[in-house]
Amino acid sequence: MKRKDLLGLHGVSREEITEILDAALTMRQVLRSGNKKTAHLQGKSIVTLFYENSTRTRMSFELASKYMSAAAANIAASASSVSKGETLIDTGVTLDQMGTDVIIIRHPMSGAPALLARHVRASVINAGDGMNEHPTQALLDMLTMREHLGALTGIKVAICGDVMHSRVARSNIYGLTAMGASVVLCAPPTLIPVHIERLGCTVAPTIEDACEGADVVMGLRIQRERQQKGLFPSVAEYCDNWEITPQRVALAKKDALVMHPGPMNRGVEIASSVADSAQSVIAQQVESGVAVRMALLYMLTRKEVQA
């Protein structure tokens, strides 16, 4: 891997994504073996710098680091410290001085990882920035899809939910289209960002259209605040029109996968009966997450050794 950082999947090539997914496959063997310990990151120090709560993603990165024998530390900065505390650049410079090899950042504002990466020597992995990107989530989604569907080329992925505010949606659009998959979005018009189709996806008029013949139906979290902000009138009306229900999933291919990056709002964007169905691979996504993050950490730090 030639890059210093992974800030997003925008502009990342099919070859590079394949390389990461292949490496993740190897890492998953490690995870599935009895002894989850490798020396890949011995002598490396990895910091998770989270300005937003996300136990799931942070734990996933932390375990990935520890399984590979890195020294892992966690900085939990509150969202309010973004504007009131030390500046992001100063924090980054401090971490650099402490000899950090990789900084994993989660931040409520789009572009924050890019700002950090410009000012630090350490590699930066974007663990989610604002509404921009969440590349490791899309990579783990693709790893999961590849395992079940064989290849990503030519598959149809329906993404339903709050596309507007979703960094997961953007990273999946970039990643999946690079891999030759087609991505169809579906959401209330108030939750579809302008000109999103210019990213290479399409917007379906109804969720039925989106699900029709899909290989994957992916839900995105609908936060209750969106309703209070006037983006849709009620959860009930949302469900009438956009919830992923068994009837809608039935329109997809016979063994279509049901996915969700979590945390789910059951009974809002996805029905419990769908989330818990045999087609659901939501739990496996979590395992893929650790494998993908192990692979990335290894590839980014190995690059440094070669340099």
Place this chain on the structure above:
Amino acid sequence: MNLLIRGGRVIDPCSGVDAVLDVLVQDGKVARIGERLDAEGVTVLHAAGKVVAPGFIDMHCHLRDPGQEYKEDLISGTRAAARGGFTAVCCMPNTHPVNDNAAVTRYIIEKAQTQGSGVHVYPVGAVSKGREGREMAEIGRMKQAGIVAVSDDGRPVTHANLLRLAMQYADHFGVFIMSHSEDVDLVGDGVMHEGFISTQLGLPGITRAAEEVMIARDILVAEAEGKRIHLCHVSTRGGVQLVREAKARGVRVTAETAPHYIAATDEWVLGYDSNCRVNPPLREEADRQACIAGLMDGTLDAIATDHAPHHQDEKRVEFHLAKSGISGFETAFCVSHTALVRAGHMTLGGLIEKMSTAPARLLGVPGGTLSVGAPADIVVLDPDREVTVDASRFISRGHNTPFDGKTYFGAVCATIVGGRIIDQA
């Protein structure tokens, strides 16, 4: 003090002069313009190969004094203006305290006169006390102290009735309103123009409607009252069209745009460069073209910098947290000249009209012409010289510019106010 500007191409849109001539300045005024004037006993400024024009007049800038001198003050600001070829500037009232009373107005004028570079400073007073949009400020007293217009710039006059009343009231004192036309509700939490680029960057967007809704309202209120309104920093295609239509039906509306709206687009935000954060935001190519077309057909009367200096700490942060604004004095001419004149949209005389003659006329201030008897507020330009912007060498305390490192055509060689050379490159 007497000065002879020798052998330059004199361009004065006001009197229609465009010829290689000498300009003789006596007692701070333009005394004679002609060929081979006698240089006996006067200082000579050689201008062969250069352009001699009336000094630029900036209708819209932020000098940050009083209160935010760490960003800029009346000394650094007027020196930066002189470097940019400006001989007069209008500073907006969003200072601390707000210029909403005669005492602040007098402070600004006096400090500029005693400590400034020589550039004339014409304060713009607030429409409302504290720029809070509730009670009208003492427009009459501020006018007496020296304001040339009123504005709550940085914010719109949200309540239409206050705008209406202020139009009526200000008109009595010969003062007009400069409107920062922005519907705050439509802006929401937006930080850049809403379009494909905001979608790609995952940044909350600002719809064009946020600007256009208020431009339409401002025009309609002015039309109903038969009063005058000036629209600041027009940036959208729809905004230009609204002004065009209003002018066609006789509404007393005038408008400005800024160099960045005719030279940059939202694509510049790719990479999250916080120096591209400005309000109104950088728009799309179609809007840029519309602003240029608006300048060409007279819909947009003037180019104003909206010079908005900030400390580097206020820009070296996440895009969301960065302050809006561009330090514009020192790039206004080269950027506008390259985007308009070199690109073939207008003549150099046309640009001088937009940066000098028209602002003088709109504001009712001296300058904007080199006719005999006019104040010797003059700029000497080298339009064909290539300049690479180096923000670290700005005289302004604000080094915030999206133009840093870029190359343009057009240098300011000398700035003369009242016959005195106040800046010479």
